[in-house]
Amino acid sequence: MTHRVVALALPSVVPFDLAIAAQVFGSPAEPEYTFEIASPAPDSLPTSQGYALSGLSPLRALCEADTVVIPGCASLEAPPDAVRELLCEVAGRGTRLVSICTGAFILAATGLLDGLTATTHWQDATELQARFPRVVVDPNALYIDHGHVATSAGMAAGIDLCIHLVRTDLGQTVAAGVARRMVVPPHRSGGQAQYIDHPEPAPRGVAHSVIDHVQRHLDSPLTNAELARLAGISSRHFSRCFTAEVGSTPLQWVTAQRVAEARRLLETTGLGIDAIAARTGLGTATNLRRRLKDAVGLSPSEYRRTYRGDVGR
Incomplete structure (x- = not known):
């Protein structure tokens, strides 16, 4: 039938x-x-x-x-x-x-x-x-x-x-x-x-004072204390102001930037997963895999095949 x-x-x-x-x-x-x-x-x-x-x-x-x-x-x-x-x-x-x-x-x-x-x-x-x-x-x-x-x-x-x-x-x-x-x-x-596009909020105030530094130094530790020092205020005050301005904590925002850069490198380069993890400050391939899976539901190799073709791992 x-x-x-x-x-x-x-x-x-x-x-x-x-x-x-x-x-x-x-x-x-x-x-x-x-x-x-x-x-x-x-x-x-x-x-x-x-x-x-x-x-x-x-x-x-x-x-x-x-x-x-x-x-x-x-x-x-x-x-x-x-x-x-x-x-x-x-x-x-x-x-x-x-x-x-x-x-x-x-x-x-x-x-x-x-x-x-x-x-x-x-x-x-x-x-x-x-x-x-x-x-x-x-x-x-x-x-x-x-x-x-x-x-x-x-x-x-x-x-x-x-x-x-x-x-x-x-x-x-x-x-x-x-x-x-x-x-x-x-x-x-x-x-x-x-596939979802998450536009970045326009930086202002305390966030504006550290965002450029973060994006240029993703391979560094980038602790809350370091960012607060760059902003010239206490760690507690920095965290509170940053969260109010950006909508996420400094740690959450830095992690999101690391993952975004990892995605860009997976799409545009043939770098291995360990090298991308080091360059983005995610540290290890295991952490990169976990963070990417949380963000987009794909492993690094799946993401690379989808957006660039299988150019190596």
């Missing part, structure tokens, strides 16, 4: 998200699935890229689906009541609901994510949590699968989730074949944390 997958396309749908579902579930290479796109505007649906889609199925196609995929939309507004009610209806019949990227906003509007962990693009995670406080938003996960509902992070994480669903439905061999066809890894290590 084939597994029927229907993608829900609403106005301003993101074509990339929609194409992920079409490529994974709509290829003749996987006859175990059938795929179609349903929309409230089947004759002419505007997309986020300015062009329209036509020849789509009407919304009632969702009623025959085994899995409904909900791609993201440029608009984060709540779906029409008729769409929300239909999603709840098909979920009640046992249909699996899957969101890609900001499709999580549409899925969350049904209430089906209440009390569950969910994810979306990291740039929109805070907004998702604010709008739906009963949902436990994890901004770091690439995807989260609860069986009856699943959500993915942004962009390519939708591929990760869809291949995971193939693995769940049909096994590792078929999933690996889909991954090869799409020229992607069958499983990616780590989570969204490795």
Whole structure:
């Protein structure tokens, strides 16, 4: 028996998200699935890229689906009541609901994510949590699968989730074949944390007086007492002022700078892990591995393969 997958396309749908579902579930290479796109505007649906889609199925196609995929939309507004009610209806019949990227906003509007962990693009995670406080938003996960509902992070994480669903439905061999066809890894290590941009706060006050020194001397011990001496105040007063200005303690901030520099060296050089640990003040390869794993969920070798290619360890 084939597994029927229907993608829900609403106005301003993101074509990339929609194409992920079409490529994974709509290829003749996987006859175990059938795929179609349903929309409230089947004759002419505007997309986020300015062009329209036509020849789509009407919304009632969702009623025959085994899995409904909900791609993201440029608009984060709540779906029409008729769409929300239909999603709840098909979920009640046992249909699996899957969101890609900001499709999580549409899925969350049904209430089906209440009390569950969910994810979306990291740039929109805070907004998702604010709008739906009963949902436990994890901004770091690439995807989260609860069986009856699943959500993915942004962009390519939708591929990760869809291949995971193939693995769940049909096994590792078929999933690996889909991954090869799409020229992607069958499983990616780590989570969204490795992609999130954390802008540095503009230095001011006490912090401004030591930041340049820290960034030029990451291979040094850089104790709180030394930094306080550079700032010309007591250690206790320095720690209190720095934390108020930057939002983290001096030790936490220095460690974050060491990890950021280690990431840069992993991306741009062929230095060995021991050399990078020494140059960044992390001391040992073991400490570097632990700190990097805590920060982005990857080992140094995994991080280097992801962002530079395997150039040695």
